[in-house]
Amino acid sequence: MNPASLGPVLLTLRGVSRVHGEGAARVQALAGVDLEVRLGELVAVMGPSGSGKSTLLHLAGGLDTPTAGTVTVGGAEVSGLGLAERAALRRRSVGYVFQDFNLIPALTAAENVALPRELDGLGTRAARAAALEALAEVGIVEVADRFPDELSGGQRQRVAIARALVGPRSLVLADEPTGALDSVAGEDVMRVLRARVDAGAAGLLVTHEARFAAWADRTIFLRDGAVVDSTGASAGPESLLAAVARDLG
Ligand code: ADP
Ligand code: MG
Numbered sequence: 001m002n003p004a005s006l007g008p009v010l011l012t013l014r015g016v017s018r019v020h021g022e023g024a025a026r027v028q029a030l031a032g033v034d035l036e037v038r039l040g041e042l043v044a045v046m047g048p049s050g051s052g053k054s055t056l057l058h059l060a061g062g063l064d065t066p067t068a069g070t071v072t073v074g075g076a077e078v079s080g081l082g083l084a085e086r087a088a089l090r091r092r093s094v095g096y097v098f099q100d101f102n103l104i105p106a107l108t109a110a111e112n113v114a115l116p117r118e119l120d121g122l123g124t125r126a127a128r129a130a131a132l133e134a135l136a137e138v139g140i141v142e143v144a145d146r147f148p149d150e151l152s153g154g155q156r157q158r159v160a161i162a163r164a165l166v167g168p169r170s171l172v173l174a175d176e177p178t179g180a181l182d183s184v185a186g187e188d189v190m191r192v193l194r195a196r197v198d199a200g201a202a203g204l205l206v207t208h209e210a211r212f213a214a215w216a217d218r219t220i221f222l223r224d225g226a227v228v229d230s231t232g233a234s235a236g237p238e239s240l241l242a243a244v245a246r247d248l249g
């Protein structure tokens with residue numbers, strides 16, 4: 001996307017660190033990460049296993065809180081919110097796609113997708129209508145009344161994405177959403193994520209594959225919990241000038 005068409009900053013991480021355990025068991029999962037993601041922007045996160053990618057998404061979505069630094073979503077400092085407020089923020093603003101789908105086996109596709117809306121106080125009918133709309137957005141409204149074990153892997157992942165996108169979610173977090181899919185289904189998932197971000201959400205996508213990262217506006221690389229490199233089309237004027245200066249030099 002053209003950087004000029006990006007919206008305001010939705011997600012901000014400032015000096016964010018996360019330490020697990022103590023003493024000999026101490027693990028620094030994230031170490032001083034700064035990051036901004038704007039509405040209309042999809043940022044890919046790459047890095048070796050254990051580099052802190054999932055921790056970064058948990059913190060961005062309010063599933064976890066940092067041991068140092070601040071996480072702000074839409075002006076609200078997530079780390080400053082209580083448990084109930086964080087849960088409400090997640091239901092209203094954050095769509096989370098996990099690698100392993102996390103669908104509830106006893107609920108149909110539509111019921112799985114409707115659940116977050118119902119938890120947020122919507123009546124059953126309105127929640128189902130929203131669920132059908134989200135399933136249509138990912139192109140599988142025809143399987144709305146099937147159970148997860150009656151769906152293919154690609155369909156299950158699309159249900160999980162519909163659930164993450166149902167309602168007005170402004171922050172979409174996807175942790176290796178294509179990990180268990182074949183390449184065609186993987187491209188379909190990316191198309192849906194990209195469309196939602198283009199429609200005005202901010203997105204963070206963890207992936208191991210460059211061809212999926214290519215759907216993002218830029219990519220950050222993590223190693224040992226720190227951002228060690230970044231790249232992409234939405235580089236600011238400073239780095240564009242620096243690149244021009246390098247070319248001239
Ligand atoms: P990635 O998603 O890049 O594979 P993670 O964010 O899952 O990395 O993990 C980063 C580091 O933090 C790893 O060393 C991992 O073992 C550690 N870690 C993550 N979660 C926990 C936890 N709940 N308790 C202890 N260590 C953890
Ligand atoms: Mg991970």
